[in-house]
Amino acid sequence: MDVLIEIRNLHKSFGSQEVLKGVNLQIERGKMTVILGVSGCGKSVFLKHIIGLLKPDEGEILLEGEDLTKVKEVRMNQILKRFGMLFQNAALFDSMTVEENAAFPLIEHSKFSPEEIHRIVQEKLRLVGLPKIETKYPSQLSGGMRKRLALARALVMDPEIVLYDEPTTGLDPIVSDVIEDLIRETQQRLGHTGVAITHSLKTCFKLADRVAMMEDGKIIEFTTPEGFRASTDPRVRQFLASTSKGPIKIKE
Amino acid sequence: MFRLFSYIGRMVLRALEEAGGIFLLFFQSLYWFFRPPFRGTIFLQQMEFIGTKSSFIVGLTGLFTGMVFALQTSYALRLFDLEYMVGPSTVLSLTRELGPVLTALLVTGRAGSAMCTEIGTMRVTEQIDALHTMAVSPVQYLVVPRIFSGVLTLPLLAALFSLMGALGGYLIAVYMLGQSPNVFINETLYSVDADDFYIGLIKAAVFGLILTLVGCYKGYQAKGGSAGVGKATTEAVVLASVTVLISDYFLTSWMY
Numbered sequence: 001m002d003v004l005i006e007i008r009n010l011h012k013s014f015g016s017q018e019v020l021k022g023v024n025l026q027i028e029r030g031k032m033t034v035i036l037g038v039s040g041c042g043k044s045v046f047l048k049h050i051i052g053l054l055k056p057d058e059g060e061i062l063l064e065g066e067d068l069t070k071v072k073e074v075r076m077n078q079i080l081k082r083f084g085m086l087f088q089n090a091a092l093f094d095s096m097t098v099e100e101n102a103a104f105p106l107i108e109h110s111k112f113s114p115e116e117i118h119r120i121v122q123e124k125l126r127l128v129g130l131p132k133i134e135t136k137y138p139s140q141l142s143g144g145m146r147k148r149l150a151l152a153r154a155l156v157m158d159p160e161i162v163l164y165d166e167p168t169t170g171l172d173p174i175v176s177d178v179i180e181d182l183i184r185e186t187q188q189r190l191g192h193t194g195v196a197i198t199h200s201l202k203t204c205f206k207l208a209d210r211v212a213m214m215e216d217g218k219i220i221e222f223t224t225p226e227g228f229r230a231s232t233d234p235r236v237r238q239f240l241a242s243t244s245k246g247p248i249k250i251k252e
Numbered sequence: 253m254f255r256l257f258s259y260i261g262r263m264v265l266r267a268l269e270e271a272g273g274i275f276l277l278f279f280q281s282l283y284w285f286f287r288p289p290f291r292g293t294i295f296l297q298q299m300e301f302i303g304t305k306s307s308f309i310v311g312l313t314g315l316f317t318g319m320v321f322a323l324q325t326s327y328a329l330r331l332f333d334l335e336y337m338v339g340p341s342t343v344l345s346l347t348r349e350l351g352p353v354l355t356a357l358l359v360t361g362r363a364g365s366a367m368c369t370e371i372g373t374m375r376v377t378e379q380i381d382a383l384h385t386m387a388v389s390p391v392q393y394l395v396v397p398r399i400f401s402g403v404l405t406l407p408l409l410a411a412l413f414s415l416m417g418a419l420g421g422y423l424i425a426v427y428m429l430g431q432s433p434n435v436f437i438n439e440t441l442y443s444v445d446a447d448d449f450y451i452g453l454i455k456a457a458v459f460g461l462i463l464t465l466v467g468c469y470k471g472y473q474a475k476g477g478s479a480g481v482g483k484a485t486t487e488a489v490v491l492a493s494v495t496v497l498i499s500d501y502f503l504t505s506w507m508y
Contacts, residue, residue, distance in 0.1 A: 048381075051384075051385050052384070053381050053384060053385070073389070074287075077387040077389065078387070080384075080386070080387035081387050083385060084385075085382070085385040087378050087381070087382060089377060089378060091377060091379050092379075092382075093374075093382075094379075105386045105387075108289070108386065108388050109387065163385075
C-alpha cells in the first residue's frame with residue numbers, strides 16, 4: 001500500500017468536549033478515501049486538521065514522513081500548495097468574479113502571464129462544465145454552479161491532494177449526482193489523491209476507493225466499499241440500514 | 253457576594269484575553285508586513301476606501317466643527333474682551349484635539365465598521381479558511397493592508413479636518429463676527445507652532461492603527477452567522493471609539 005498521508009492517534013478537545021479521541025488512518029496515494037459518519041461525529045474537525053486549519057492536542061499527521069502538526073507557518077504555506085480544498089458552502093470570494101475566483105491561487109502563487117492564467121482558468125472551467133459566465137459574481141450563481149466553480153478553484157493549481165468537505169450537502173439529488181460524477185471523473189482523469197467527508201451513503205459509494213467510518217471521534221471501520229457493505233460491525237450495519245435504532249445514539 | 257466576584261473576575265479575564273488577542277494580531281501583522289509578496293493593488297484599494305472615500309465627510313464635519321467652535325468661543329472670549337483670540341483657540345483645538353479625535357471617530361464609524369463586517373462575513377462563510385488552504389496568509393492578505401492604510405491615511409484626513417475647520421473658523425470670525433482677516437491670520441500664525449500640528453498628526457496615526465486593528469480583530473474573531481457579524485461590528489465600533497478616547501488622554505499627557 002502506497003501511503004501518502006498517515007494520521008496517528010489524533011486527539012482534539014474544545015473546552016470539555018472531546019471531539020477526536022485518537023484517530024488513526026492511512027490515506028493511499030492516487031485513491032479516493034471517503035470518511036463516512038453521522039453529523040457531529042468529528043469528521044469535519046478531522047478534515048480541518050489535515051489541512052492545518054486546526055491544531056491537534058495530541059497526535060501526528062505525516063505527509064511523506066513530515067509531521068504537519070509541527071511545521072512553521074511559512075513551511076506550511078509551501079506544503080499547502082500541494083493541496084486543494086472544496087468547501088461545503090463553496091467559500092467563494094464574493095467580492096470577485098467567477099474568473100477571478102478560479103484564478104486566485106494562480107495569481108497568488110504562479111509566475112504565469114495573465115494570458116496563460118486566463119487560458120488555464122478557461123480550461124478548468126470547461127473541465128467542471130461551467131459555461132461562459134466568467135464575469136458573473138458568485139451570488140448570481142446557483143448552488144450547483146457554485147460547487148462547480150469551487151471545484152475549479154480547488155483544481156486550478158493541479159494539486160496532488162484534494163479534500164472535499166461534504167461535497168453534495170445542500171444540493172438537490174440530481175445536481176448531487178452530477179457533482180459526484182464530476183468529482184469522480186476529475187479525480188480519475190487528473191489522478192490526485194482525494195479525501196472526502198460525507199454523511200450520504202450514495203455519495204460515499206459513488207466516490208470511494210476506500211471507506212472509513214468515523215463514530216464518536218474514532219475510525220471504527222476502514223476498508224474497501226465492498227468490505228464496508230459486508231461489515232459485521234453493528235454501528236456500520238445501523239448506518240447502512242439508515243435507522244435510528246442501534247448502538248449509534250444521536251445527541252440532541 | 254461570591255457571584256459578584258466571579259462576575260468581575262470573568263470580565264477581567266475576558267478583557268485580558270481580548271487585549272492579548274489584539275496585540276497578537278498586531279505582531280502577526282508586523283511580521284507579515286515585511287514578507288513578500290507585497291500586494292500593491294490591495295494596499296491602494298484600501299487607501300482609497302479608508303482615505304479618499306472618507307475625505308468628503310471628514311472635510312464637511314471639519315468645516316462645521318470649526319464654525320461652531322469659533323461661534324461658541326467668541327461668546328466666552330467677548331466677556332474678557334479677547335475676541336481676537338478666536339482664531340488661535342479654534343485652530344489650536346482643531347490641530348491638537350478635535351482634528352485627530354473626531355476624524356478617528358468618523359472613520360471608525362465609516363470604515364472600521366465596514367472592515368469588521370467584511371472580514372467577519374468572510375470568517376463565517378469560510379472564506380478566511382479558504383485563503384488559508386490556498387496558502388495565502390489571511391493576516392497578510394486582509395489585515396496588513398487595512399492597518400497600513402489606516403496608519404497612513406488618518407494623519408492626512410486629520411490634517412484635512414483641521415484645515416477645513418480653520419477655514420470654517422475664519423468664515424465665522426470674519427463674516428459673522430466682523431473680525432479683520434489680518435487679525436485672524438496673524439494671531440493664529442503667532443500662537444500656533446508646528447509642534448501643535450504634527451503631534452496631532454502622530455496622534456491621528458496611532459488612532460488609525462487602533463481603529464483598523466480593532467475592526468480587523470473583531471471581524472476575524474466573529475462567529476455565529478450574520479447575527480454574530482452584527483454583534484462583532486457593534487463591539488468593534490464601541491471598543492475602537494473608547495480606546496481612541498482613552499489613548500488620546502495618555503498620548504496628550506505624554507507628548508505635550
